[in-house]
Structures are given as structure tokens and as C-alpha cells.
Amino acid sequence: MMKELRLMKGNEALAEAAIRYGADGYFGYPITPQSEVIEYLMAERPERRTGMVVLQAESEVAAINMVYGGAACGKRVMTSSSSPGVSLKMEGVSYIAGAELPCLVANIQRGGPGLGTIQPSQADYFQATKGGGHGDYRMIVLAPASVQEMSDFVSLGFDLAFKYRNPAMILSDGVIGQMMEKVELQPQRARRTEEEIIQECPWATTGKPATRGHNIITSLELDPGRQEKFNLKLQKKYKEIERNEVRYEEINCDDADYILVAFGSSARICQKAMDIARAEGIKVGLLRPITLWPFPYKPIKTLAQHAKGFLVVELNAGQMIEDVQLAVAEKVKVEHFGRYGGIIPAPGEVLEALKSKVIGG
Amino acid sequence: MTEEIIIAGFGGQGVLSMGKILAYSGIMQDQEVSWMPSYGPEMRGGTANVTVILSDERISSPVLNQFDTAIILNQQSLDKFESTVKPGGVLLYDPNGIVHPPTRKDIAIYRIRAAEFASKVGLAKVFNMIVLGAFLKIKPIVDESNIEKGLQKSLPERHHKMIPENLKAVKIGKDNVELMQEV
DSSP: OOOOEEEEEHHHHHHHHHHHHTOOEEEEOOOTTSHHHHHHHHHHOHHHHTOOEEEEOSSHHHHHHHHHHHHHTTOOEEEEEOHHHHHHHHHHHHHHHHTTOOEEEEEEEBOOSTTOOSSBOOTTHHHHHHOSSSSSOOOEEEOOOSHHHHHHHHHHHHHHHHHHTOEEEEEEEHHHHHOEEEEEOOOOOOOOOHHHHHHHOTTSOSOOOTTSOOOOOOSOOOOHHHHHHHHHHHHHHHHHHHHHOOOEEEESOTTOSEEEEOOHHHHHHHHHHHHHHHHTTOOEEEEEESEEESOOHHHHHHHHTTOSEEEEEESSSSSTHHHHHHHHTTSSEEEEEEOOTTOOOOHHHHHHHIIIIIIOO | OEEEEEEEEETTSSHHHHHHHHHHHHHHTTOEEEEEEOOSGGGSSSEEEEEEEEESSOOOOSOOSOEEEEEEOSHHHHHHHGGGEEEEEEEEEOOTTOSSOOOOSSSEEEEOOHHHHHHHTTOGGGHHHHHHHHHHHHOOOSOHHHHHHHHHHHSOGGGGGGHHHHHHHHHHHHHHOEEEEOO
16 A cells, blocks of 8 residues: 655644544643644644544633543544643542543643743653642553654554553644654544444443443542552553553664663654764663653663663753652663753753763763 | 754744744655744744754754854844854855944855845745755755755645745845855
8 A cells, every 4th residue: 555655743643543443522622832723733634534522622621531531432532732731620630530541642742831931841750650639549641752752652542541440641742743744644444333332342331231331430438448459550550551551652762871761852863872972982772651650661771781871851941850869770870851842952961961970970 | 974964043034934844845755843932022023043953863952052054134133143154065145234243254255136136127025035046055954846846845835825925035035145255
């Protein structure tokens, strides 16, 4: 089959991928730098292409609760926003995790805290991977580093969300959302029929037949004994996800003396820094976590046996570094380099930081 | 081959769309491309810029602080980006509105009087394509036929009737670019 190549923004690729995956609904509210998602969906009229519902909600809170409702019916539903808007959605995400429902949330991060700036940032790592909402829950977090992955991770995110009945997040940023690259689009899939949903999602509220009891979707359980049991069940599921779903990319790590660890747009900048370093004769490798939760602790632990030092590069003041430090366990030096508030470092700055903080420091 | 380009000027001059047409032309000849715009407040009535990379290999960073070529369309952008051209690189500018011309001695400097030509031949809308033509004369990194294909891909169908005008503008740019300083 002929490949379908297009030049698209990351935000547009994400939106097109949702239509092609056969998503049933998108509920969102505009915010820079992710507004192209809803703009593209509105312009494409997916209700004519596949019957997919696209709705601009009255607020981010409304949008995530529409997702909650759609997910309860076994529908493939999603929302997207940028940092301040994602904070508003966090209550809903916690409820969705507590009700064990699948959904996809995309965060095209901008600098914070508060309303902050509209320029790119990765300062929502903690929010995405360590909680965000309340309660002991986990979200599967995918970090795309290209427009292609903005497209591909829509299907991956939905697949994982439904496999584990758990919310999944695409944690992107203003660089990947706004930039255009070549993207190979996936073929159009059909939306699931009501019969398929009944078969594949026996837990969903699809209307009660005489043959089974009520399906009740709730995150409320007043009996602490039963709630503890439910928490244990969740934790068992999270362990299974940690065992099965860790994804990462290693570039030039085999012979590397120094390892850069970075995700998303930072990983792209680090790749160039690595190329410059290698041209100078410094053996640098790059480990790029693709799933931020579950985090690739093991491969980092393995690299720590031979590497002389690590530099964690993030568009924040030091968040993922805590997970890298856990994995390295003080075997070798782990340093951080970040820019904040929407400033994006050039590859040369990363290399300078590696030299001053890790190699020379 | 990897060519790292910054295009910078006022919002409305067609900076972003020039970059997009260039990127699409790169795709037409099977290259890897990236297009990273400035977005946000500076676009609204102020300056706009876009980083475009065309390469035969996988592109690493879409964000750069050094460029093979800077295409400059106003004074603010010249002030900001002249220093970011790699030694031996190319700076192409339109002198319209430029009070302080570039001063670097270690780069090649070219001039295209695109605004002047655009108003002279009544092609104000395709001003940016005159600039693109000038760039392609200096660095023929994409084929003319691929520019046409790139235009077809990046322009909505209702604007396809403008493609001949766009190509005419490219030719004007090619024919009129002036070398101001060799490296």
C-alpha cells in the first residue's frame, strides 16, 4: 500500500490520528499551544467521516467529565489541553482512574506555574507521573519526541488504556505540538459498533440485559475494607503495567562514557548535542524514556554499571532527575540541566552543561 | 546534505508559508524536514520566524541557535539573527526597511530587492516567493519541479490558480539576487 505522507503540526497529527483510530469522541477547550487539535477536528468534520463527536465544552472541567461519561459507556474518548487546563482536568482524571475507565488525555505543555507562559515546557512531569489528581492512582504516560509519534501514540495510548482500563496521557509540549514534520498516517479504522463494545467492554454501561447484573461505574466506596481491597487490585494492575509496558529508546549507549537522559523535545535537542560531542571525540549516548510511567529504571540501572556520569536534560527545574537518581542509586554522578519558563536550550548549551557539570565537575 | 535555515521578518510577510513550501518541496524529493515556528505574542503584528531543516538523514534538534542560512526580511530580525549564521554561511536579506545593513565579514551576504520587485510587477502577494527564488539561486537544494509540487501540496485547492504567479515570482528572485559580499 502507498504510504500516506503529510507535512503536519504535531497537534494536527494527533487530531488526525484520533479520527483514523476510530475514536468516538473528543471533548476539549482551546488553549495555546494546543488549540490546533480542536481547530483541526472542527475543520475536518469527523462526524461526516466516521461519526466521531467533536465538542467544544464550556470548560476543561466539563470536557474531562464528558470523557468520564463517554468512557463509562465503553467509548473511545479523549481530551487535550495545555498545562493550566490539564490542572483543571486532574480531578476528573482521578475519578476516571478510580472508576477504572480507559481514556486518552493529551497535555501540550507550556511554562508555569499558574498561567505562566505559552511557550514550551516540560514542567508537568511530576503532575503526569506522580499523581496530579488525588488518591493512589497511576496514569500511563507516553512522551512523543516527533510529529510521527504524536500520531502513533494516539493508537498506542488508546490500546493501553483499554487493555488496562486506565487513563493514558500523551505528555507533549509546545515544540512537538507546533512544529511540522513529515508524518506517515495510519489507515482509517472503523469505529466500534455497539455490539463490539458490548463484547469487548463487558464492564461498560451499555444497557442491562437479563443475562447479567448491573454494571455500576463509580469511584465511591464508603466501606474502608472494600476500598482497601480495591486499592490492592489497582496496585496489582499497576505492577503488571510496570512489568509489561516500559518503553524507551537507546541511541549510541553501547560504548558511551556519558549518558544524556531526556524525553520529548529535550531528547531531540540532546540528540544534536550528542552528535556534536561525538564529533569532538566525547563518547555520549542518549537514553530517551518513551513511557514516563512506567519509567525505564532497569535500563538506566544497567547503563550506570559502565557509564561515568549522567546528565538529565529537561525543560524544568529538575523533575525526571529524581527517577534517574533512583535508578542510578548513587553509583555515578547524576546532574541536571534545564531551562524554564518557555526557554528552549540550544544543543550547544546542553553540551556545555555536560562538560562543566558532569565531565569536568 | 543538511541545510539549517532561519527565515525571519514581520508577521504577514509570508515567512511561515515560505518555510512550509520549502519543507513540502523537501518532502517531494524524499528528504527529512522540520519546520519550527515562533508562536505566540510576537506573531501578532510583530516579528515572526521559522526554523526549517532539510536533510538526507533523520533530523535531531528542530531548535537551533546556529544556521547555514539566515533569510532576513526586517531590521529587528537582522539585529537578532545576523550573529547566528555559521562562519562561512549565507545571509540573504531584503533591503526594504533596513537602515543598518549586515556587517559580518566571515559570511556570504546576498541581497534581494523583493518588496521593490513585488510592487513593480504587481505581485505583492507572492513577495515571499521572490525571496525563496533568490535563496534557491544561492542554494539550489530543491528542484524547481518539486517547488511546484510543494505549492500544490501546501496551498488549498482554491488557490491553485495562483501557482503560475508563484513560480513567476520564484524566477524573478532567481534572476535578481545580488551578491554583496563573498566569504
